[in-house]
Amino acid sequence: MSKSFINAVIFTFLILGFFAYVCIYVTGLSGGGGGGSATGVNPEAGEKVFWGEGQCHTCHSVGTSGSGTRGPNQEGIASRAEEDAKKTGFASGLEYMVEAIVNPGSYVVEGYDNIMPKVYNPPIMLGREKILAVLSYLQTLGGEPDIKAVMKVKDKIPEASKKKVIPWVPPIEVDPKEGERVFFDETKAAACSKCHIMGERGTKVGPDLTGIGAVQTPQYLIESVLKPSAIIVKGFETMYLITTDGMAYNGIILSQNEEEIVMLVDEEGEIAEYVFYPEEIAQMQKQDISMMPGNMSDMLTTKEFYGVISFLLNQK
């Protein structure tokens, strides 16, 4: 075998060695240890799920491990959760963390967006045991693991959805651009931007829809448009308010403190802002009906409707 051939072989090994080194280095950076299935409810299994199939690391770092910045860094989460539990009325930090996983939109950490998916739903579909394991791992970040306590909250965690992820295709051919036009066309009654913000445009009456496509399923969006009262996002419930002089108002509370309540009220398609003082309020009650019009199916053509859905799904 000639010397030049041996040199070529050595050179090839050097290049491949460099590639392998980069891969190992990147694995350390990304925290994507991945691999292997984790079993049991324990911090070790939870750590594997966190950095692997749970995909938690896509958005959360732990200290200097990982690069996810969409969600809060999880370093010291256990002790922070105890403080948050006191503020929000939960019995323990663990219960607060359970709520944060089961209903991620309930308490969004200041400075972060409400983008966390429900991990027991598709496409992540984490089983109950794996979520419990993650909880036990999170307990070790700023605290001590307590498996018994973790097992006690197991009934609060839903079983993984068995539903399949079906890449969504509108039943008719539609153009998301047409959906965008409908969304922002405020000359029409069905303009979504009258009540929703997308990026920097629109009015903040209902939930902010920026990046909605990254966190919600097509089915959820379709239901939200056709049956707006089916699921009402926390903080956007309609309030029924009667004043001491007998006037009734339906609207969404924009702000509330000891001195005044500011309410957004729909007045024949236009949103008006009303300020009420405590002494003039006779009665105030949460309603199960959304303020969003329930007749969107009459206001939009089928093509416009699916166009809007496609447009929303493209917002990531």
Place this chain on the structure above:
Amino acid sequence: MAQDGEEVVQYRNFFGLDGRLIVWIIAELHLMFAAFVLGVPIFAVIVEIIGAKGGDIKFDNLAREFTKLLSAAFATTASLGGLLAFALYGLYPGFMRYLTDVFHPFMFVYALCFFGEAFCLYGYYYSWDLLAKKGKWLHISLGVLLNLFGTALMFLANSWATFMMAPSGIDMETGLVTSLYHAFYNLLWMPINIHRLIANVAFGGFVVGAYAAIKFMGARTDEERAHYDWMGYIGNFIGLAALIPLPFAGYYLGREVYSASPVMGSIMMGGSFSWTFVIQAILIGMLFIGGNYYLWNGMGRIKGAERYTPYIKYLNVIIIFCFAVWLTPHNLPLSGEERALIGEQYHPFSKFFGVMAAKNAVVNLLILSTFFSFLIYRRANKGEIMPFSSHGSTAKIALIITAGLCIMFLAWYAVGLSGVELEENVKKYLSPLITCIVIQIFAIIITILITFANKGKFAQAFLFGVTTIIAVMYMAYYGFVVMEKANLVLRYLSVAQLAIVLSCLITNTIIDVFLFKNAKEVGGIRWGKMPMRTQYALLLLCVVIVTLMGLMGFIRSGLRMDWHIYGYMQDTSAGAFTPSIAYMGWTVCLIVLLFLSLVTFVFWLAGLGEKGKH
């Protein structure tokens, strides 16, 4: 056969080894050999046509040598294909049962095309002498037919792979085929076809380049050295030429992955696979740097090239800068201390390099710089040029037709942009893009006029300058503007950038071809007088592109996560998890080593016959 009540086997392992690992290795090896077998005939036929038209036997011999490698690799490709089929049917019987149910009519077509490819390949190779004199064009036609069969084979197999990623034409609950046509022509089929077609040519070019490098290093005579030096140059030229449009094909494919499934798109660019694209950027950067390094060193064997060497240091700086920006991740990892010090989550300066606006700009600059390297290499040996007008009306017509086609394409896209239905306050951000395209159209017209006035070199520089100012400098700035104010416009901006850069490359190539036709040679090219380090550059290009193919294979297949057929058939085997990047790295290294060892062995076998003849 399973009896009633007996559970049908869905998965098996391979003598105790993980079935997925076995299929992964065999599939990737088959794919790599197939890429070589499909890529090489494309340029073998082109080289043969150049030889036939110019009457230079050197080109004919080169095309024949390419084909010799091809015929040796073909049998290995076929064997690996058979092995892959057995592995899939044996280790994943449940999944393959369904895939066969859906695609069995096309599987027969595949087998027929395979016969066609085999007959054409061996016919093409063995009839070389027979048809050398009187039937040259018949021989070339056979080569074209070989390419058509090869492309058809690849397109057929691609539809199965893309169906797994973006299934259509089936009922997603029951799996019942509702439209075989749509199952075949699914959303990702054409983007993959285009991407693989171009990538195969780049792959073939760089593998041939490495073959030539090994031969060069072991050559005993000056004649041999000169031949393999030239062959290495052609291999590098082909590889780089195909590499230039590849990022655009990749962008198209990525965009369609997003369209097919937003979840898959998020996993690709923002989830588990986002870091693999940083590794991809490193490998592609190595290809560009290696290719340019080879060209610059190659100028050392050309007398007269010293006139252009001062440019190289600037090109070096530009290319390394582009590379650095390209591989900067959006969320550059910062330690807790760094975050506290900076006071925000992203680095205040480098965060701008991580976004698409910056990346689009540097990719275009990288491509323009590499093209510039080509041009200075081409003219290194040329001295005084003939006036453009001396080439007669043929040159003028060729330039007018080529530039005219570029202008038509640009105008078509600009008209399309003006008709895009967008909200007025978003649409207004399209106007600067249309203005840029109109400026480029005028720049091309002025370039033609300057060329006709016998100032071709100045015309080329003018077009380069205008293109760089518009497509790189202005559009980089404007990219940040639209990202902030009208993100939707960014996708139009990328296409406008690409169209402007391509129009510059095409127009300048045609000018260059005629400008240096019959130009006086300064001192000739001393083929064979290449430093040994350049041959290592060729080796680097080969190893890197093979590794890159292994990496991209992992990404494309891994995007399905734990689904055999995304959204319909879930992978319930023990190997359904996504392996870590480190594990992937080791596996790809193993695959690359196996491929290179097999290729070396096969090429050695092919050379045995030649030794006998000598």
